[in-house]
Amino acid sequence: MNPRVDVIAHLLEQVRERQPVVHAMTNWVTGSDVANVLHTMGARPILAVALEEVMDITSNADALVLNLGTPTPQRVEAMLKAGHRANTLGRPVIFDPVGVGASRFRIDATRHILSKLRLTIIKGNRAEIGMLTGTGGQLRGVDAATGPEDLRIAGEVLSRQTKAVVIISGQHDLVVDGEEAVVVENGHPLMGQVTGTGCMLSALIAAFAAVEAKPMVAAIGAVACFGLAGERAGHRARGPGTFKAELLDSLFALTPDDVRSGVRINPFDSPV
Amino acid sequence: MNPRVDVIAHLLEQVRERQPVVHAMTNWVTGSDVANVLHTMGARPILAVALEEVMDITSNADALVLNLGTPTPQRVEAMLKAGHRANTLGRPVIFDPVGVGASRFRIDATRHILSKLRLTIIKGNRAEIGMLTGTGGQLRGVDAATGPEDLRIAGEVLSRQTKAVVIISGQHDLVVDGEEAVVVENGHPLMGQVTGTGCMLSALIAAFAAVEAKPMVAAIGAVACFGLAGERAGHRARGPGTFKAELLDSLFALTPDDVRSGVRINPFDSPV
Amino acid sequence: MNPRVDVIAHLLEQVRERQPVVHAMTNWVTGSDVANVLHTMGARPILAVALEEVMDITSNADALVLNLGTPTPQRVEAMLKAGHRANTLGRPVIFDPVGVGASRFRIDATRHILSKLRLTIIKGNRAEIGMLTGTGGQLRGVDAATGPEDLRIAGEVLSRQTKAVVIISGQHDLVVDGEEAVVVENGHPLMGQVTGTGCMLSALIAAFAAVEAKPMVAAIGAVACFGLAGERAGHRARGPGTFKAELLDSLFALTPDDVRSGVRINPFDSPV
Numbered sequence: 001m002n003p004r005v006d007v008i009a010h011l012l013e014q015v016r017e018r019q020p021v022v023h024a025m026t027n028w029v030t031g032s033d034v035a036n037v038l039h040t041m042g043a044r045p046i047l048a049v050a051l052e053e054v055m056d057i058t059s060n061a062d063a064l065v066l067n068l069g070t071p072t073p074q075r076v077e078a079m080l081k082a083g084h085r086a087n088t089l090g091r092p093v094i095f096d097p098v099g100v101g102a103s104r105f106r107i108d109a110t111r112h113i114l115s116k117l118r119l120t121i122i123k124g125n126r127a128e129i130g131m132l133t134g135t136g137g138q139l140r141g142v143d144a145a146t147g148p149e150d151l152r153i154a155g156e157v158l159s160r161q162t163k164a165v166v167i168i169s170g171q172h173d174l175v176v177d178g179e180e181a182v183v184v185e186n187g188h189p190l191m192g193q194v195t196g197t198g199c200m201l202s203a204l205i206a207a208f209a210a211v212e213a214k215p216m217v218a219a220i221g222a223v224a225c226f227g228l229a230g231e232r233a234g235h236r237a238r239g240p241g242t243f244k245a246e247l248l249d250s251l252f253a254l255t256p257d258d259v260r261s262g263v264r265i266n267p268f269d270s271p272v
Numbered sequence: 273m274n275p276r277v278d279v280i281a282h283l284l285e286q287v288r289e290r291q292p293v294v295h296a297m298t299n300w301v302t303g304s305d306v307a308n309v310l311h312t313m314g315a316r317p318i319l320a321v322a323l324e325e326v327m328d329i330t331s332n333a334d335a336l337v338l339n340l341g342t343p344t345p346q347r348v349e350a351m352l353k354a355g356h357r358a359n360t361l362g363r364p365v366i367f368d369p370v371g372v373g374a375s376r377f378r379i380d381a382t383r384h385i386l387s388k389l390r391l392t393i394i395k396g397n398r399a400e401i402g403m404l405t406g407t408g409g410q411l412r413g414v415d416a417a418t419g420p421e422d423l424r425i426a427g428e429v430l431s432r433q434t435k436a437v438v439i440i441s442g443q444h445d446l447v448v449d450g451e452e453a454v455v456v457e458n459g460h461p462l463m464g465q466v467t468g469t470g471c472m473l474s475a476l477i478a479a480f481a482a483v484e485a486k487p488m489v490a491a492i493g494a495v496a497c498f499g500l501a502g503e504r505a506g507h508r509a510r511g512p513g514t515f516k517a518e519l520l521d522s523l524f525a526l527t528p529d530d531v532r533s534g535v536r537i538n539p540f541d542s543p544v
Numbered sequence: 545m546n547p548r549v550d551v552i553a554h555l556l557e558q559v560r561e562r563q564p565v566v567h568a569m570t571n572w573v574t575g576s577d578v579a580n581v582l583h584t585m586g587a588r589p590i591l592a593v594a595l596e597e598v599m600d601i602t603s604n605a606d607a608l609v610l611n612l613g614t615p616t617p618q619r620v621e622a623m624l625k626a627g628h629r630a631n632t633l634g635r636p637v638i639f640d641p642v643g644v645g646a647s648r649f650r651i652d653a654t655r656h657i658l659s660k661l662r663l664t665i666i667k668g669n670r671a672e673i674g675m676l677t678g679t680g681g682q683l684r685g686v687d688a689a690t691g692p693e694d695l696r697i698a699g700e701v702l703s704r705q706t707k708a709v710v711i712i713s714g715q716h717d718l719v720v721d722g723e724e725a726v727v728v729e730n731g732h733p734l735m736g737q738v739t740g741t742g743c744m745l746s747a748l749i750a751a752f753a754a755v756e757a758k759p760m761v762a763a764i765g766a767v768a769c770f771g772l773a774g775e776r777a778g779h780r781a782r783g784p785g786t787f788k789a790e791l792l793d794s795l796f797a798l799t800p801d802d803v804r805s806g807v808r809i810n811p812f813d814s815p816v
Contacts (some may be wrong), residue, residue, distance in 0.1 A: 021685045029303040029319050031573040035739035040784045044685030046646060047573050050616045053647035063687075072322045078398035093768065102318060102332065103325035117638065141293045141316030141333075193524075195317065240312045241520030248785030252737075301575040301591050344594045374590060374604065375597035413565045413588030413605075465796075467579035467589065478635030530650045 009256035015044035020210030023061035032069025033196035062210035068097035092209035099142035101131035181268035186227030188234030281528035288314035292482030295333035299341025305468035334482035339372035342492030364481035371414035373403035453540035458499030553800035560586035564754030567605035571613025577740035606754035613642035636753035643686035645675035725812035731769030732778030
């Protein structure tokens with residue numbers, strides 16, 4: 001067994017035990033999914049977005065999520081403010097550049113966020129990561145249509161530029177920092193056919209990063225637990241409608257032993 | 273078999289194959305439902321609403337939905353901007369006047385939208401369509417309490433004024449343009465007892481209109497597929513909670529053969 | 545049998561028969577849950593929040609909900625405007641101070657609401673009620689971590705200050721006015737592990753208050769019916785995902801006889 005799997009099993013218990021408060025500044029489409037996945041995991045969500053209160057909210061949170069979906073200028077300003085606060089307090093900041101490239105406004109907002117904040121973990125699909133690194137990629141809506149030729153290189157470039165761990169989501173998820181690249185092979189096709197799984201994952205990553213100081217470990221752990229829960233939910237669901245409920249149930253029921261027997265992580269050595 | 277049913281079966285396949293990008297400017301209550309129904313159908317949703325990015329988003333979308341629920345002045349301004357863009361590019365624009373008549377603000381916003389944009393399809397309940405045509409109708413919240421005496425005439429009036437195809441939703445759905453009126457008899461009572469089915473339908477109509485040049489055909493096709501899926505979901509659900517999940521599952525599983533055997537469309541010749 | 549239980553059974557029928565319009569000014573995270581629970585119960589939701597239309601919307605509603613989650617200055621201003629209108633028209637106003645204490649902004653907004661409006665029913669968790677009365681209490685996110693030592697006294701203090709009936713939600717729910725305190729013992733642990741149950745309850749309370757002139761009776765009735773539905777849903781659900789759907793189904797299926805045999809309400813005479 002990969003020794004890392006044991007660490008992930010322990011992390012799952014830690015999240016449930018310590019119940020971290022996650023300040024999720026997320027889009028209005030998937031807010032309910034995000035709050036539910038955090039609650040299901042034992043974490044404590046708060047989804048405040050107003051400039052007038054984000055300082056207070058972030059100050060009392062154990063991790064911060066910045067999700068670029070459905071952005072407005074006010075939202076982006078509040079994200080920067082919350083992000084500065086989290087940086088000052090040394091709390092992990094997770095960035096999910098939803099649909100970057102879909103508009104000039106999202107590109108500019110992302111540039112501000114990347115240049116002004118210290119990000120802990122960045123998670124995007126291959127088109128979004130391609131866009132952030134200028135290595136190519138196209139979106140259809142907020143879904144990836146194409147991505148960079150070499151995902152690992154794209155991830156490494158972004159990781160070196162930002163010092164963040166980079167997660168490239170897809171059929172298999174790739175987790176990269178400057179030193180290594182890991183593939184998490186858990187997951188299920190239905191995860192790509194419902195809205196909100198990407199945003200849910202970003203929130204889970206924050207919950208894991210709140211209780212684990214090494215971002216690479218937190219990232220792999222969250223991706224693996226979510227993928228494993230998705231896998232099990234996929235076997236029970238009859239379609240994308242029942243899948244969402246089964247996903248939360250599976251995550252809720254996930255045990256450390258499930259993690260030990262079901263998580264599949266490997267060093268990346270071939271194109272994903 | 274009605275030859276139109278064969279066209280609808282083909283349309284269902286077309287949506288799944290071509291995966292149109294739908295820019296849905298919808299209300300914050302049902303955004304998740306709207307995005308999920310589009311994903312379930314194979315379409316690619318994006319729900320951007322900010323004035324700063326709607327031009328870019330609409331430019332890359334195959335169809336646009338303007339949903340009047342929970343409006344704000346900024347939202348309405350952004351809708352007009354996106355609508356102009358879609359008109360310029362010749363993309364279909366679907367308008368859903370949710371709760372028009374519930375406030376002076378919604379009436380004025382609707383007047384602007386009707387006078388400044390070229391709409392492809394308008395979908396409302398009988399109270400909303402009555403309100404738009406001055407033929408009578410009252411809302412309770414955003415649900416219809418009463419409607420015009422003659423629904424077909426109300427639909428025809430609105431269609432002549434706007435050149436749009438008009439859908440009047442209800443127990444049976446009526447689809448009208450200047451030349452004909454068709455009743456779609458599929459559906460299930462539970463569809464009226466959950467939030468979001470109307471907004472979901474508007475989004476589906478946009479996905480169909482994105483792949484079918486004749487608005488009348490796209491409208492009938494979307495209404496029929498959604499109604500048929502609702503019917504099947506209604507038979508499996510135990511109440512409004514499980515119904516929503518079953519509705520997405522049924523839509524996901526719907527085959528061209530299901531359409532051929534299950535869709536019931538007829539010329540309208542008696543009061544609905 | 546407690547004679548009140550018979551009154552509650554009757555109230556349940558009244559809500560379904562009279563289908564009150566509830567103007568729910570609620571947060572964007574749980575808007576869909578709130579609209580769904582109202583629809584499920586036979587009520588008619590409308591979730592308008594814009595300053596430009598709240599006067600019209602409240603004027604046509606039978607009850608108003610002010611929910612403090614995800615507040616903005618515009619939202620708070622619109623809440624005050626809607627609240628004044630409801631006060632003028634003598635319609636019940638339900639206040640849910642979600643996450644008060646999580647930020648200075650929410651504390652100030654609450655102070656305005658308490659000082660300027662006549663509230664019919666206030667519902668919060670023990671930390672929120674503690675915060676409102678200065679009797680102690682801490683939040684983790686928007687969930688209660690600790691509360692006042694004596695919940696009944698906290699509730700009575702707030703009820704005397706505001707003339708409102710006060711509901712303190714928790715494992716068991718406490719309903720208090722200046723004269724008596726009642727414990728509703730229905731409920732299920734899963735209700736605390738999904739997002740939105742608190743907001744759903746506030747909306748249900750409004751639906752009950754719309755058809756019952758005595759706030760104490762309306763409050764106990766809504767809390768009891770929701771708790772009983774939650775109990776039944778909890779026995780059928782496999783986790784927090786399936787629970788949400790089962791909760792709506794259970795509420796939909798709840799009969800006056802279920803209420804008579806299942807509701808457990810008692811005078812409060814020991815610490816909850």
